[in-house]
Amino acid sequence: MYFPSTHAWSRQETLGEHMERRGVSRRDFLQFCGEICVMLGISQALTPRVAEALQNVRRPSVIWLQLQECTGCVESVLRTADPTIGDLVLDLVSLDYQHTLMAAAGDAAEAALHASMEENHGGYILLVTGSVPLEENGIYLTIGGRTGLEIIREAAEGAAAVIAIGACAHFGSVQSARPNPTGAVGISEIVTDKPVVNIAGCPPIGDVVTATVVHYLTFGRLPELDGDGRPLFAYGARIHDQCPRRAHFDAGQYVEEFDDEGARKAWCLYQVGCKGPATFSPCPIFQWNDHTDWPIGAGHPCIGCTERHFWDTMTPFYKRLPDVAGFGVERNADLFGAAAAIGAVAGVAAHAAATGVHRARQKKAGIPLPVVPDVGGGAPAPSKPSGEEESNG
Amino acid sequence: MAKVVVDPITRIEGHLRIEVQEEGGRIANAWASSTQFRGIETILEGRDPRDAWAFTQRICGVCTVVHAITSCRAVEDALGIEVPPAGGLIRNLVHGMQTVQDHVIHFYHLHALDWVDVVSALSANPAATSQLARSLSPWPNNSATYFAEVQDRVRRFVESGQLGIFTNGYWGHPAYKLPPEANLMAVAHYLEALDWQRDVIRVHTIFGGKNPHPNFLVGGMASAINLEDTGTINAESFSKIQGMIKRARRFVDEVYWPDLLAVASFYKEWASIGGGVPNYLSVGEYPDNGQWRDTDSLYFPRGVIMDRNLSEVLPYDHEKVKEYVTSSWYDYEGGDGVSLHPWDGETVPHYTGPEPPWSYLQDHDKYTWMKAPRYDDRPMEVGPLARALVAYASGHQDTRDVVNDALGRLGVGPAALFSTLGRTAARGVETVLLAKKLEDWFDALVARVRSGDTTTFNGEYWDPSTWPRSARGYGFLEAARGALGHWVQIENGAIKHYQCVVPSTWNCSPRDANGANGPYEAALMDNHPLVDPTRPLEILRTIHSFDPCMACGVHVLDAEGSEVVRVRVQ
Numbered sequence: 001m002y003f004p005s006t007h008a009w010s011r012q013e014t015l016g017e018h019m020e021r022r023g024v025s026r027r028d029f030l031q032f033c034g035e036i037c038v039m040l041g042i043s044q045a046l047t048p049r050v051a052e053a054l055q056n057v058r059r060p061s062v063i064w065l066q067l068q069e070c071t072g073c074v075e076s077v078l079r080t081a082d083p084t085i086g087d088l089v090l091d092l093v094s095l096d097y098q099h100t101l102m103a104a105a106g107d108a109a110e111a112a113l114h115a116s117m118e119e120n121h122g123g124y125i126l127l128v129t130g131s132v133p134l135e136e137n138g139i140y141l142t143i144g145g146r147t148g149l150e151i152i153r154e155a156a157e158g159a160a161a162v163i164a165i166g167a168c169a170h171f172g173s174v175q176s177a178r179p180n181p182t183g184a185v186g187i188s189e190i191v192t193d194k195p196v197v198n199i200a201g202c203p204p205i206g207d208v209v210t211a212t213v214v215h216y217l218t219f220g221r222l223p224e225l226d227g228d229g230r231p232l233f234a235y236g237a238r239i240h241d242q243c244p245r246r247a248h249f250d251a252g253q254y255v256e257e258f259d260d261e262g263a264r265k266a267w268c269l270y271q272v273g274c275k276g277p278a279t280f281s282p283c284p285i286f287q288w289n290d291h292t293d294w295p296i297g298a299g300h301p302c303i304g305c306t307e308r309h310f311w312d313t314m315t316p317f318y319k320r321l322p323d324v325a326g327f328g329v330e331r332n333a334d335l336f337g338a339a340a341a342i343g344a345v346a347g348v349a350a351h352a353a354a355t356g357v358h359r360a361r362q363k364k365a366g367i368p369l370p371v372v373p374d375v376g377g378g379a380p381a382p383s384k385p386s387g388e389e390e391s392n393g
Numbered sequence: 394m395a396k397v398v399v400d401p402i403t404r405i406e407g408h409l410r411i412e413v414q415e416e417g418g419r420i421a422n423a424w425a426s427s428t429q430f431r432g433i434e435t436i437l438e439g440r441d442p443r444d445a446w447a448f449t450q451r452i453c454g455v456c457t458v459v460h461a462i463t464s465c466r467a468v469e470d471a472l473g474i475e476v477p478p479a480g481g482l483i484r485n486l487v488h489g490m491q492t493v494q495d496h497v498i499h500f501y502h503l504h505a506l507d508w509v510d511v512v513s514a515l516s517a518n519p520a521a522t523s524q525l526a527r528s529l530s531p532w533p534n535n536s537a538t539y540f541a542e543v544q545d546r547v548r549r550f551v552e553s554g555q556l557g558i559f560t561n562g563y564w565g566h567p568a569y570k571l572p573p574e575a576n577l578m579a580v581a582h583y584l585e586a587l588d589w590q591r592d593v594i595r596v597h598t599i600f601g602g603k604n605p606h607p608n609f610l611v612g613g614m615a616s617a618i619n620l621e622d623t624g625t626i627n628a629e630s631f632s633k634i635q636g637m638i639k640r641a642r643r644f645v646d647e648v649y650w651p652d653l654l655a656v657a658s659f660y661k662e663w664a665s666i667g668g669g670v671p672n673y674l675s676v677g678e679y680p681d682n683g684q685w686r687d688t689d690s691l692y693f694p695r696g697v698i699m700d701r702n703l704s705e706v707l708p709y710d711h712e713k714v715k716e717y718v719t720s721s722w723y724d725y726e727g728g729d730g731v732s733l734h735p736w737d738g739e740t741v742p743h744y745t746g747p748e749p750p751w752s753y754l755q756d757h758d759k760y761t762w763m764k765a766p767r768y769d770d771r772p773m774e775v776g777p778l779a780r781a782l783v784a785y786a787s788g789h790q791d792t793r794d795v796v797n798d799a800l801g802r803l804g805v806g807p808a809a810l811f812s813t814l815g816r817t818a819a820r821g822v823e824t825v826l827l828a829k830k831l832e833d834w835f836d837a838l839v840a841r842v843r844s845g846d847t848t849t850f851n852g853e854y855w856d857p858s859t860w861p862r863s864a865r866g867y868g869f870l871e872a873a874r875g876a877l878g879h880w881v882q883i884e885n886g887a888i889k890h891y892q893c894v895v896p897s898t899w900n901c902s903p904r905d906a907n908g909a910n911g912p913y914e915a916a917l918m919d920n921h922p923l924v925d926p927t928r929p930l931e932i933l934r935t936i937h938s939f940d941p942c943m944a945c946g947v948h949v950l951d952a953e954g955s956e957v958v959r960v961r962v963q
Contacts, residue, residue, distance in 0.1 A: 072455070105399055108562075174436065259850035288598050288602065298616045317447060
């Protein structure tokens with residue numbers, strides 16, 4: 001049920017003052033800050049510091065541009081999980097320009113955009129969904145008679161931070177798939193004089209967007225990013241390493257055909273094309289739509305949508321990834337890191353290799369891995385006979 | 394005569410530009426232009442047809458399931474695959490909930506601000522608002538205290554000086570007619586609907602893993618049913634779904650539908666404004682058994698109405714669907730005078746408009762990325778109104794009951810349906826029916842599972858080695874915004890040709906070779922006021938009544954060796 005806030009956050013007051021006027025108890029506020037710490041993957045011991053920082057922020061302007069896209073990312077943000085967090089984040093910022101929701105249209109809408117850009121020059125957060133078509137001087141996308149290219153350049157110039165939401169803003173997504181008829185590119189191809197955060201996914205989980213904004217407001221800087229501009233707090237782990245069905249992969253228990261015996265026991269989807277072994281995404285951890293479920297949990301293989309150019313590198317979607325062998329998974333998971341540079345997963349090879357090296361080092365040092373029983377002083381579990389490995393590869 | 398431009402049209406999906414000529418407070422002429430092209434059909438060439446649902450799904454993230462299901466239907470049609478009944482029922486639940494959620498979001502978050510003055514809500518009396526709410530519905534959030542809280546929030550929001558998404562709205566425009574209390578009630582429900590929508594849509598998450606863009610599967614659904622496993626569709630999933638359906642229906646019956654009728658009663662003059670194109674098309678929807686080609690099994694019937702003649706429903710023949718590019722930035726080999734069936738469709742973009750930034754497109758013969766689909770060479774309106782009219786005229790009793798009840802309560806006759814208000818009301822009629830229908834499909838699915846039928850997928854022709862060397866098929870579906878068709882040709886296991894004809898292409902279509910306007914344009918030219926050209930609120934009312942979905946509408950898929958031609962900027 002919706003409990004409306006009786007106190008909008010005015011420009012003059014800090015968040016702390018605002019919360020107090022709203023009647024949010026210190027305890028609730030700290031709990032919210034603690035949840036943010038969990039989401040961002042930082043120690044809960046830092047909760048008081050997060051609270052202090054959040055308490056003193058002022059309500060910043062946010063401009064949201066929608067370029068060449070399908071609006072799925074906007075819808076995803078509208079579904080952010082916890083109503084309390086969603087309510088807070090809606091209140092946290094002043095959303096000055098957002099096509100899907102704003103009351104004004106036409107000239108009145110464009111006037112709102114330009115007023116906000118001028119008034120908050122150098123201080124606003126720029127959210128972008130959609131790609132920029134570059135072919136033929138950008139005429140495949142115009143808004144108010146101006147090209148998307150012109151609009152993004154102008155808006156990025158005065159932005160304090162640029163957050164590219166979704167696969168289109170990340171790398172061009174479906175319209176950039178071969179043969180990319182409109183020359184669609186992601187935002188980081190256009191905005192090169194400041195860092196661009198890529199909230200990857202088609203669409204991404206809405207909570208990752210709100211958490212990234214909160215991170216920026218709280219710590220006064222953008223989160224740490226991986227080599228592809230994706231925040232580590234969300235994209236630092238491979239789906240395959242976090243998957244609840246991983247034990248079935250390790251045990252060689254696969255869905256061979258949809259709705260078969262294995263599917264009805266929720267076994268591993270690798271053989272029907274799951275791209276989890278090549279995909280870095282928070283899906284298994286954050287899950288979707290208020291922690292309701294996630295794609296693999298609902299029985300469909302991961303299509304790898306957080307990876308650059310997945311429409312070309314991860315297709316056909318139902319063809320299994322090469323060389324992710326079954327039994328003896330610890331060995332093969334490490335091998336994966338070294339061997340992944342082949343075709344389909346070239347884009348993530350470096351990242352995967354890093355994971356592999358990291359795991360190998362852990363083993364060498366005798367630190368027990370979470371998935372391996374702690375046998376005889378942390379020695380890895382004995383590997384299976386090689387014949388079985390091959391038969392299941 | 395004044396030239397008026399509204400670009401961007403906000404509170405829609407995608408990028409739409411409207412230009413009109415205003416004369417004496419009326420609209421004399423109109424141009425609807427889609428200003429985005431993505432070329433997704435070209436991209437499908439040579440790919441695995443089992444992947445096509447995911448590509449076409451990304452045409453639109455608002456009506457996020459309709460292209461996916463239609464694509465599955467087209468591929469299944471081509472390969473002779475029959476979806477098992479339980480798989481079909483799951484698709485109905487997913488698609489039905491999509492439509493219900495989509496329509497409610499449209500009413501509150503995309504359309505309401507055309508009728509509801511947020512600022513006026515500040516002068517409402519909360520006690521009187523409470524009385525109004527109680528007189529309309531048993532919905533429990535109806536106390537004076539509750540409305541006072543909402544009002545206080547709005548007041549402080551306005552006083553903060555940072556209006557966010559409400560900046561520069563046409564507040565105080567003379568066309569706003571609701572009393573302050575009705576405005577306050579609607580604002581409260583605007584906020585409640587934001588929470589409601591993200592709850593009920595989780596039916597998608599349970600069956601498809603996420604929303605937006607849940608997963609689908611050619612041959613059925615990937616979500617296996619096993620009551621004895623923790624990781625499949627089990628009793629816990631069923632009880633969650635049942636709860637969502639219950640909450641969906643209650644909100645529709647106790648909030649959305651009463652609000653819609655209450656708002657409509659203040660705007661009855663809009664029942665004679667914005668009718669436009671007099672022809673209506675519905676391909677029918679919601680098969681009982683997963684077999685959508687069996688038209689007898691469809692809940693909403695298939696058919697065509699010409700010239701507003703409700704005494705005759707013509708049969709639908711997909712061979713009569715053809716598209717022009719006379720006013721669109723594409724070339725046909727046969728020139729601008731011909732129209733092509735989707736089997737023979739060509740998509741060769743050729744931009745001939747002015748070099749951006751531009752001021753007007755209305756002086757150009759070609760002015761949009763939308764093609765112009767025609768049925769039997771006539772423009773057609775598609776969407777909730779077309780579905781309701783075809784159902785009404787076909788004698789569909791559920792539809793007749795709700796429509797007649799609404800007409801009676803508003804004190805208007807069936808002719809009122811051919812209008813801006815009729816379009817908005819028809820959307821509500823359908824939502825009431827679908828929210829109830831969800832319960833029936835849920836019960837039917839439970840009964841199947843109880844009887845031991847848990848099969849959700851038919852893998853008989855999953856393997857490409859079982860496919861013919863060449864095959865072609867089509868899939869139809871009634872999306873939230875209207876009739877959708879996909880046509881696919883498969884050769885040697887790969888897509889050879891793919892075409893979509895999409896609801897917003899029908900509705901936003903430009904002038905054809907005969908000079909006939911599409912539905913948006915015709916509606917804006919039908920007895921249409923525009924009191925203040927600098928604040929074109931009336932244009933938004935009529936355009937939003939269609940619920941535009943522009944990313945869907947831009948005709949985008951052509952796989953047959955059509956190289957994208959170099960575009961010449963004039």
